[in-house]
Amino acid sequence: xxxxxxxxxxxxxxxxxxxxxxxxxxxxxxxxxxxxxxxxxxxxxxxxxxxxxxxxxxxxxxxxxxxxxxxxxxxxxxxxxxxxxxxxxxxxxxxxxxxxxxxxxxxxxxxxxxxxxxxxxxxxxxxxxxxxxxxxxxxxxxxxxxxxxxxxxxxxxxxxxxxxxxxxxxxxxxxxxxxxxxxxx
Amino acid sequence: xxxxxxxxxxxxxxxxxxxxxxxxxxxxxxxxxxxxxxxxxxxxxxxxxxxxxxxxxxxxxxxxxxxxxxxxxxxxxxxxxxxxxxxxxxxxxxxxxxxxxxxxxxxxxxxxxxxxxxxxxxxxxxxxxxxxxxxxxxxxxxxxxxxxxxxxxxxxxxxxxxxxxxxxxxxxxxxxxxxxxxxxxxxxxxxxxxxxxxxxxxxxxxxxxxxxxxxxxxxxxxxxxxxxxxxxxxxxxxxxxxxxxxxxxxxxxxxxxxxxxxxxxxxxxxxxxxxxxxxxxxxxxxxxxxxxxxxxxxxxxxxxxxxxxxxxxxxxxxxxxxxxxxxxxxxxxxxxxxxxxxxxxxxxxxxxxxxxxxxxxxxxxxxxxxxxxxxxxxxxxxxxxxxxxxxxxxxxxxxxxxxxxxxxxxxxxxxxxxxxxxxxxxxxxxxxxxxxxxxxxxxxxxxxxxxxxxxxxxxxxxxxxxxxxxxxxxxxxxxxxxxxxxxxxxxxxxxxxxxxxxxxxxxxxxxxxxxxxxxxxxxxxxxxxxxxxxxxxxxxxxxxxxxxxxxxxx
Ligand code: HEM
Ligand code: SF4
Numbered sequence: 001x002x003x004x005x006x007x008x009x010x011x012x013x014x015x016x017x018x019x020x021x022x023x024x025x026x027x028x029x030x031x032x033x034x035x036x037x038x039x040x041x042x043x044x045x046x047x048x049x050x051x052x053x054x055x056x057x058x059x060x061x062x063x064x065x066x067x068x069x070x071x072x073x074x075x076x077x078x079x080x081x082x083x084x085x086x087x088x089x090x091x092x093x094x095x096x097x098x099x100x101x102x103x104x105x106x107x108x109x110x111x112x113x114x115x116x117x118x119x120x121x122x123x124x125x126x127x128x129x130x131x132x133x134x135x136x137x138x139x140x141x142x143x144x145x146x147x148x149x150x151x152x153x154x155x156x157x158x159x160x161x162x163x164x165x166x167x168x169x170x171x172x173x174x175x176x177x178x179x180x181x182x183x184x185x
Numbered sequence: 186x187x188x189x190x191x192x193x194x195x196x197x198x199x200x201x202x203x204x205x206x207x208x209x210x211x212x213x214x215x216x217x218x219x220x221x222x223x224x225x226x227x228x229x230x231x232x233x234x235x236x237x238x239x240x241x242x243x244x245x246x247x248x249x250x251x252x253x254x255x256x257x258x259x260x261x262x263x264x265x266x267x268x269x270x271x272x273x274x275x276x277x278x279x280x281x282x283x284x285x286x287x288x289x290x291x292x293x294x295x296x297x298x299x300x301x302x303x304x305x306x307x308x309x310x311x312x313x314x315x316x317x318x319x320x321x322x323x324x325x326x327x328x329x330x331x332x333x334x335x336x337x338x339x340x341x342x343x344x345x346x347x348x349x350x351x352x353x354x355x356x357x358x359x360x361x362x363x364x365x366x367x368x369x370x371x372x373x374x375x376x377x378x379x380x381x382x383x384x385x386x387x388x389x390x391x392x393x394x395x396x397x398x399x400x401x402x403x404x405x406x407x408x409x410x411x412x413x414x415x416x417x418x419x420x421x422x423x424x425x426x427x428x429x430x431x432x433x434x435x436x437x438x439x440x441x442x443x444x445x446x447x448x449x450x451x452x453x454x455x456x457x458x459x460x461x462x463x464x465x466x467x468x469x470x471x472x473x474x475x476x477x478x479x480x481x482x483x484x485x486x487x488x489x490x491x492x493x494x495x496x497x498x499x500x501x502x503x504x505x506x507x508x509x510x511x512x513x514x515x516x517x518x519x520x521x522x523x524x525x526x527x528x529x530x531x532x533x534x535x536x537x538x539x540x541x542x543x544x545x546x547x548x549x550x551x552x553x554x555x556x557x558x559x560x561x562x563x564x565x566x567x568x569x570x571x572x573x574x575x576x577x578x579x580x581x582x583x584x585x586x587x588x589x590x591x592x593x594x595x596x597x598x599x600x601x602x603x604x605x606x607x608x609x610x611x612x613x614x615x616x617x618x619x620x621x622x623x624x625x626x627x628x629x630x631x632x633x634x635x636x637x638x639x640x641x642x643x644x645x646x647x648x649x650x651x652x653x654x655x656x657x658x659x660x661x662x663x664x665x666x667x668x669x670x671x672x673x674x675x676x677x678x679x680x681x682x683x684x685x686x687x688x689x690x691x692x693x694x695x696x697x698x699x700x701x702x703x704x705x706x707x708x709x710x711x712x713x714x715x716x717x718x719x720x721x722x723x724x725x726x727x728x729x730x731x732x733x734x735x736x737x738x739x
Contacts, residue, residue: 102346104346105343105423106428108342108345109343109420133203134346136342137340140342163202165196166192166195166196168341170463171343177336178192179470179474180465180469182190182473184469
């Protein structure tokens with residue numbers, strides 16, 4: 001499996017108290033650990049309960065944390081590609097992908113690949129600086145959780161999910177592109 | 186041409202409603218400038234030096250008369266009564282109010298038009314040959330593929346926030362009239378030994394400040410795999426394209442950095458995973474897409490008779506003969522000809538048309554060409570299916586409306602960006618330079634003797650006016666706060682595409698007509714009989730031009 005590149009620590013995602021999960025506003029039951037914290041994270045000092053680890057740390061601790069695997073999630077930074085998790089995706093309960101800026105669209109690809117190529121069935125969570133107007137696209141790329149850290153109301157975000165009733169392409173939510181559905185009739 | 190079904194209508198209406206909401210939130214201060222920016226761009230709305238500018242999509246350049254009439258109405262109601270045809274076969278309004286844009290989009294939606302993805306860092310409108318379906322040198326009509334690409338790329342959930350804008354062009358003919366190698370992806374339709382249709386795929390072309398011609402990463406892609414291959418390319422780009430520097434973010438930079446072989450290897454590896462997936466173009470899907478581009482109901486003619494009549498008319502009316510020679514294009518069906526309406530009479534910004542002219546084009550299309558037109562990347566308008574017997578009549582009508590300037594393909598048929606008159610990024614004005622050059626070359630006989638000559642002008646290195654691929658390219662530069670112009674020679678947008686070379690130090694605006702005059706003189710002196718400018722240039726090189734233009738006055 002390819003290794004993620006070492007890099008300086010950039011903007012880190014927040015971990016808001018509430019989020020949207022499967023179309024409803026719920027309390028956030030996970031704790032997201034940013035990169036570059038005070039203390040080095042090890043299997044022994046890792047907090048109890050559900051935690052989301054940065055990819056590089058998760059890769060190191062994965063084996064050691066086998067016993068806790070149902071409460072260990074992982075987050076990808078935007079320059080970390082889905083293949084760095086690869087088939088391990090199937091044993092993860094949660095994967096988050098980070099938007100350092102909403103204009104950085106790499107997470108859309110990561111989400112689709114995790115769902116469609118690597119068989120990930122758990123919670124796929126968008127974290128960081130995405131905006132309300134990206135929810136419909138995120139949803140189509142397989143995201144079902146939105147840890148939004150901006151200023152809009154979560155209810156407004158939920159409303160935006162109704163913006164479109166159909167779509168042209170195949171994606172996670174739609175097995176056939178419109179031209180093939182049309183050609184069938 | 187393609188017609189919307191209920192789903193297209195619904196999706197486009199939903200998009201208008203979505204943008205109306207976004208505009209309301211922006212005006213109410215709930216959406217920041219920064220957040221609104223990519224949303225409005227993906228709905229065609231730029232904010233320019235003087236006013237917002239709305240770029241309306243014309244998929245692969247095709248429009249019908251009702252759409253033209255609606256555009257005319259919109260320019261009257263919401264703008265200053267004129268519109269601009271762009272080098273990507275789109276239409277632009279230069280003066281709409283931001284608050285009106287949702288209403289404009291709603292009116293466009295009623296006639297199956299939109300401004301989706303006409304700017305912003307997403308997949309833009311796909312462009313093609315303006316003579317698609319009628320050109321004699323065409324292998325396969327590119328428009329069904331363009332329409333499939335339109336549907337695949339519209340609201341693509343994965344590719345709406347790419348590192349940079351992304352442009353695709355498709356060519357189905359032996360002659361490249363779509364400048365495909367100046368695009369992020371250029372698709373050339375080809376046939377293999379067994380007569381099967383497929384695609385040669387170029388990537389990494391683009392103009393702007395780092396002009397590069399696309400390189401072929403695949404010589405034969407079977408027809409069924411077009412969309413999966415495009416998806417693989419864009420996916421590799423979305424993951425690996427640079428996002429730290431917007432001037433290095435186009436796919437051309439990635440292809441160059443990895444090397445075309447390595448880039449191709451990554452695309453192929455990605456494609457292996459998706460090639461047999463949902464994006465496969467099944468035979469049914471292709472048949473369905475083709476069904477929108479049937480042959481119009483052509484009539485049959487006594488070919489000898491129509492040719493004889495044309496010859497007579499041309500013989501008795503020199504102006505008509507000129508127009509026939511320059512502004513019409515052979516049609517594959519006997520008795521028909523394609524006509525280019527020139528938007529470039531002297532003194533009008535290239536590509537600009539008034540509301541009345543838009544209506545006149547609609548009328549001409551209905552009377553002479555099955556009610557359809559195509560916008561060309563040279564910013565003119567084509568009536569593709571005109572009966573030869575009606576050419577004379579059409580010429581008279583076109584003349585009345587100011588479209589019959591017989592200069593297509595000549596030096597005065599320039600591509601010119603809006604430049605400093607409209608654009609806040611400009612180093613220099615471009616429209617007045619175009620006009621001054623047109624005035625210098627107002628002798629039509631001389632102009633024709635010069636033959637095909639592409640002159641392209643951009644007001645800055647963003648290269649909206651394609652100056653790199655003009656036989657003569659002019660670039661506005663800033664010299665200590667003053668407007669100057671650099672000249673390049675030897676560019677070409679054809680199937681033998683090339684990028685122009687800089688002639689030397691730049692010129693003031695006043696010097697430009699004279700400079701172009703000297704360049705043309707050198708060409709005329711060195712020219713072999715009937716030789717085209719670009720061929721003479723390729724034979725003699727830059728030096729003779731340089732010597733003349735920079736000769737010290739004696
Ligand atoms: C009026 C304001 C305009 C502004 C501010 C503007 C801005 C830009 C910028 C910044 C680029 C370079 C992008 C890059 O290198 O990635 C560009 C490229 C381009 N623009 Fe414009 N533009 C304007 C109008 C137009 C118009 C009216 C046309 C069509 C006639 C046009 C056609 C193009 C084309 C074809 C390119 C692509 C060159 C390439 O492939 O890199 N632009 N424009
Ligand atoms: S080339 Fe430069 S001046 Fe001309 S329209 Fe583009 S950005 Fe503006």
